[in-house]
Amino acid sequence: MAEGRFTLSQTRALDFFPSFDEAWTAAQTVIAGLRERNFSGTRPLATDVADEYGLRFRGAGWYLKLTIVTDSVAVISLHPLERPIRTNGGVVKP
């Protein structure tokens, strides 16, 4: 993923990590490892749609929501799951 085409939302992604560096690394790792079985669904946003994923990361269930804005990927949410999520690969638990 090109470095300049990637942003993290502060309140729903960045704030769950001890530093930006760790959040950035985690987001890169999670996104690079995404498979079809992680996909949960598409949700409407104010002017667009976002894809939701549920996956196992660092021994726990994580939630990822991202969308494409202009030419960059916006990570809207990246945090541990608050509740189970249904994905193509089955239910991912917190």
Add this chain to the structure above:
Amino acid sequence: MIDKCPLCGGRVRPTAKRGRVGRHRNVRDLPIPADLEIPTCAKCGEAYVDLATGRALDAALKAAYDERLRAAARTAIASIIASVTQKDLERRLGLAHGYVSKLLAGKKTPSYDLAAHLVLLARSPKRRLEEEAEAMGGVGLSLKAPAGHAEADKLRRKRRGATAAA
């Protein structure tokens, strides 16, 4: 940089303002420099951080975090040394000789654990050091140096005296 907020559709622009706070490690309310521009939605206020902004943000928050630890340690030590000597404090906490002076002068940055330890000690230094020594089997609170140390001090003084006389 994105220019439109995916959440509300508002305009996202590099924004610098006072009063923002951020997190570094386990401290959440660290001040973000007023002049640091962070792409922010003008409508909902959500910030979108890219790599360049994130690195600048990390550096600023780390500096604020370190300063917070140094200030906490300085304040705590100033209070503790009213009832326990610096040397004694170093011995009891297992710190290197002179380290407390460096903390007081702001020349060293303590770990979060040490700063927190000092802050708690400052609430009641003698009592807490006694409790710690009892619970952890550490050095007791008696201000009298242990026998081995007294012997060594005596020898050192004698040598110093001999050197001065020569």
